[in-house]
Amino acid sequence: MKLLLINPVSQFRKGFLNSDITRFPPLAYGIISALTPEHWEVEIIDENYDPFKFKEADLVGLTGFTSSIYRAYQIAEIYKKNNIPVVIGGIHASMMPDEAANFADSVVVGEVESVWKKLLEDFENGQMRKFYHGERLSLDNIPPIDYSIFNPAYLVSSTLTTRGCPFDCEFCTVTAFNGGKYRMRPVENVLDEIEKMPQDKFFFVDDNIIGYSKASKEHARQIFQGIIDRGIKKTWWSQASLNFAKEPELLKLAYESGCRLIFIGVEAETEEGLISTNKKLNKKIGVEKFNESFDKIREVGIAVLGSFIFGLDSDGVEDIRNRREFIKNANVDCYQTGILTPMPGTKTFKRMDAEGRIVRNNYPKDWEYYSVYDVTFKPAKMSMNELESEMKDLWYDVYSKKNMMKKFMSGLRKTKNVDSASWALATNFSYRNMMVDLFGDDVFTIESLIGPYQKMMKGDS
Numbered sequence: 001m002k003l004l005l006i007n008p009v010s011q012f013r014k015g016f017l018n019s020d021i022t023r024f025p026p027l028a029y030g031i032i033s034a035l036t037p038e039h040w041e042v043e044i045i046d047e048n049y050d051p052f053k054f055k056e057a058d059l060v061g062l063t064g065f066t067s068s069i070y071r072a073y074q075i076a077e078i079y080k081k082n083n084i085p086v087v088i089g090g091i092h093a094s095m096m097p098d099e100a101a102n103f104a105d106s107v108v109v110g111e112v113e114s115v116w117k118k119l120l121e122d123f124e125n126g127q128m129r130k131f132y133h134g135e136r137l138s139l140d141n142i143p144p145i146d147y148s149i150f151n152p153a154y155l156v157s158s159t160l161t162t163r164g165c166p167f168d169c170e171f172c173t174v175t176a177f178n179g180g181k182y183r184m185r186p187v188e189n190v191l192d193e194i195e196k197m198p199q200d201k202f203f204f205v206d207d208n209i210i211g212y213s214k215a216s217k218e219h220a221r222q223i224f225q226g227i228i229d230r231g232i233k234k235t236w237w238s239q240a241s242l243n244f245a246k247e248p249e250l251l252k253l254a255y256e257s258g259c260r261l262i263f264i265g266v267e268a269e270t271e272e273g274l275i276s277t278n279k280k281l282n283k284k285i286g287v288e289k290f291n292e293s294f295d296k297i298r299e300v301g302i303a304v305l306g307s308f309i310f311g312l313d314s315d316g317v318e319d320i321r322n323r324r325e326f327i328k329n330a331n332v333d334c335y336q337t338g339i340l341t342p343m344p345g346t347k348t349f350k351r352m353d354a355e356g357r358i359v360r361n362n363y364p365k366d367w368e369y370y371s372v373y374d375v376t377f378k379p380a381k382m383s384m385n386e387l388e389s390e391m392k393d394l395w396y397d398v399y400s401k402k403n404m405m406k407k408f409m410s411g412l413r414k415t416k417n418v419d420s421a422s423w424a425l426a427t428n429f430s431y432r433n434m435m436v437d438l439f440g441d442d443v444f445t446i447e448s449l450i451g452p453y454q455k456m457m458k459g460d461s
C-alpha cells in the first residue's frame with residue numbers, strides 16, 4: 001500500500017516561500033508518517049522544492065492553509081480523475097469541511113492523531129468514511145515526528161511543544177482548531193526530537209512557547225534547561241506573548257538554550273486597535289509599556305519580531321500611518337505587517353460575512369487572496385483602494401534598505417548578538433521578498449545579497 005502525501009504551495013502568492021530561510025517542513029506529514037503502520041509505504045511530494053508531478057498511489061493525503069487550499073483542491077481533482085482516493089485535512093478543511101468534501105473522498109476535521117489509524121483501517125476494508133472528527137488528545141499521543149520524509153534541503157527544521165490557547169482573539173484560528181486548553185508535550189519527547197533533527201536551526205511552531213500559567217512556564221523552563229543539559233548546540237526561534245518580557249530568568253534560559261528570535265503578536269499600538277481584535281493580553285500590559293517590554297527581551301540577546309495588523313475596524317488612514325511610524329521607531333528588530341484577513345472559522349469571518357463586507361468571496365479560488373497581503377473585505381473607515389495604497393507605501397518604507405539596516409544596527413547594539421540581529425535582518429528580507437511577489441519590481445532580495453558571498457565560499461568567481 002502506498003500513501004502519497006502532497007504539500008501544496010499556492011502559485012499565486014509564493015512570497016514567503018521564495019526563500020530557503022523561511023520555508024519549514026510540513027510538520028503534519030511528519031506526524032502522519034509516524035502514525036502510519038509499517039505495511040504502508042509513505043512518500044511525499046513537497047511543492048516547496050519539487051513542482052507537482054503526477055505519481056501513482058493507493059491513497060493521497062493533502063493538507064493546506066487557507067491560502068494554499070485552492071492548490072490542494074486542484075491536485076485533489078487530478079487524483080479524482082484518476083480514480084485514486086484523496087483525504088484532506090488541516091486547518092482550512094477543518095473550518096470548511098463541506099467545501100473540502102467536494103474535492104476529497106474523506107475529510108479529517110480537527111487534529112489527526114486520534115483518527116488516522118482508523119481511517120487507514122477503514123480504507124483497507126473499503127469502508128473509508130466521508131468525515132473523521134479528531135479529538136483533542138493529550139499531547140503524549142503525538143508520536144516522534146518522522147523527519148526522514150522531509151526534503152534535506154530545508155535549512156530550518158521544526159517541532160512543537162504545546163497546542164491550544166485560552167484566549168480568543170477575533171482574527172485567530174488557534175482556539176477554534178486546537179481548543180482553549182493549553183496542552184503540553186512531554187519534555188523528553190521534545191528533547192529527543194530536537195537531538196534527532198538533521199538541521200542546526202529549528203522553529204518551535206507553538207503559538208505561545210511559555211503559555212499562560214505557572215505550570216506552562218515550568219514546562220518551557222524544563223525544555224530550555226534540557227537543551228542545555230543535553231549539550232544540544234542548535235539555535236531556534238518561536239512565538240510567545242509579550243508576557244515573556246516579565247520572566248527574566250526564563251528569558252535568560254531561553255537565550256542560553258539557543259533562542260535567537262521571538263515572534264510577538266503585538267497587533268496594534270493603540271487601545272482601540274487592541275479592543276477591536278480582542279487582544280486582552282496586550283491590553284492588560286498597556287500600550288505605553290510595549291517598548292520597555294521589547295527591550296527586556298532584547299537585552300538578554302534575543303531579537304524581537306513584532307507582528308502588526310492593518311485594516312482593523314478601528315483603523316482609518318491616519319491610524320495606518322501612525323502604526324507605520326510606531327513600527328519604525330519601536331524597539332523591535334523586524335516586523336510582520338499583514339492586512340487583517342477574515343480567515344474561515346474566526347469571529348472576524350463570521351462578523352464580516354454577516355455584515356456583507358467580504359469581497360473576495362468567489363470560493364474556493366479566492367482563498368488564494370487570504371495570505372494577509374491582499375485586501376479581502378470592505379474596511380470600516382476607509383475604502384479598499386485606500387487600504388491597498390497605504391499598505392504599498394508602508395511596505396516600501398518599512399522594508400526599505402535604509403530602515404532595515406537601521407533596525408539591524410539597533411538590534412546589534414541591543415542584543416549584542418550577531419546571530420540574533422542577523423536572523424532579524426534575514427526575516428525582514430524575507431518579508432521584503434513578498435513585495436517582489438506582489439509588485440514584481442524589486443531585486444533587493446536576501447538571495448541577491450548573499451548570492452555573491454555564497455559563490456565566493458564555493459570558490460566560484
Ligand code: SF4
Nearest residue numbers: 165167169172174207
Ligand atoms: S492570537 Fe495568540 S493569544 Fe490570541 S487567540 Fe491566537 S494564539 Fe491565542
